[in-house]
Amino acid sequence: MKTYRWGIIGCGSVTEIKSGPAYQQTEGFELHAVMRRNYEKAQDYAKRHQVPKVHKTAEELINDPYIDAIYIATPPDSHEFYALKVAEAQKICCIEKPMAPSYEACIRINTAFQKKNLPLFVAYYRRSLPRFQKVKSWIEEDKIGEIRHIRWHFSKPANPMDLSQHYNWRTDARIALGGYFDDLASHGLDLFSYLLGDIIKANGLAINQQGLYSAKDAITGYWLHESGITGSGSWNFGTEKREDEVEIFGSQGKIKFSIFANQPILLNHSGNSESVIIENPKHIQLYHVENIKKHLQHVSLHPSTGDTAAHTSWVMEQILT
Structure with a gap:
């Protein structure tokens, strides 16, 4: 079975319990590298969670040849910026929710991944609970x-x-x-x-x-x-x-x-x-992450993709405007 090495961009509070450990506890996945703007905090996270590698920039992590997949856990205004770089690097991606601040940005992200025929997931994990x-x-x-x-x-x-x-x-x-x-x-x-x-x-x-x-x-x-x-x-x-x-x-x-x-x-x-x-499990994204593995192994389709998350962004925009 292939092992997918994951990297996290933005290893902040949401990744401490909710998501980060879920990637470590899923068979066939390895949390291999992390990055955040504060390098010392990234080092502390890596030490506490036993992550092998810390990168100083997102670009370094995205282009790390040992990384197969990227989890973007930054605030939503930077999701599109990083997602487009991940697509260009031709790597698997999961984005924290909401997918982006606008429906148009979601469409641009989806288009980039569809052109490269790359899997794209969004952390609407309640679909998997x-x-x-x-x-x-x-x-x-x-x-x-x-x-x-x-x-x-x-x-x-x-x-x-x-x-x-x-x-x-x-x-x-x-x-x-x-x-x-x-x-x-x-x-x-x-x-x-x-x-x-x-x-x-x-x-x-x-x-x-x-x-x-x-x-x-x-x-x-x-x-x-x-x-x-x-x-x-x-x-x-x-x-x-x-x-x-x-x-x-x-x-x-x-x-x-x-x-x-x-x-x-x-x-x-x-x-x-x-x-x-x-x-709910202690690490609430556990079933979501396990479903990513099943999707990559062609066992079953993941319920939360870029397409479904973009639809949610469209609904929210309609309500707000």
């Missing part, structure tokens, strides 16, 4: 009959960092117009397309209520899936408490779950109820 595979199985088994509507409400208090006016790229409109919507809501909207089929129409309203930063902090949206299922969502990042609830309404019942919390998945159908608890 067992808890959401269970939801998908209930839908496919017609547990709640014909699906009519999906509704999601997500809200949370303002972050202390934002209240103290400290800079945060996640709330800089130049990088993420929707602020935390781009970072968090993208997970759910991407999952809904996976569960219910592509979204063909979307609209919404986005404003800034708190004035804490330049990005939007209050968004409502509605959409239509290709299957005729309607959807609606509301996201607010300045409320008293955190709430995260998805409801899928069918002709014979309802499915209820959370996007981010490890809460039970609830099924109500024909007067009966069922509750299932499926814990």
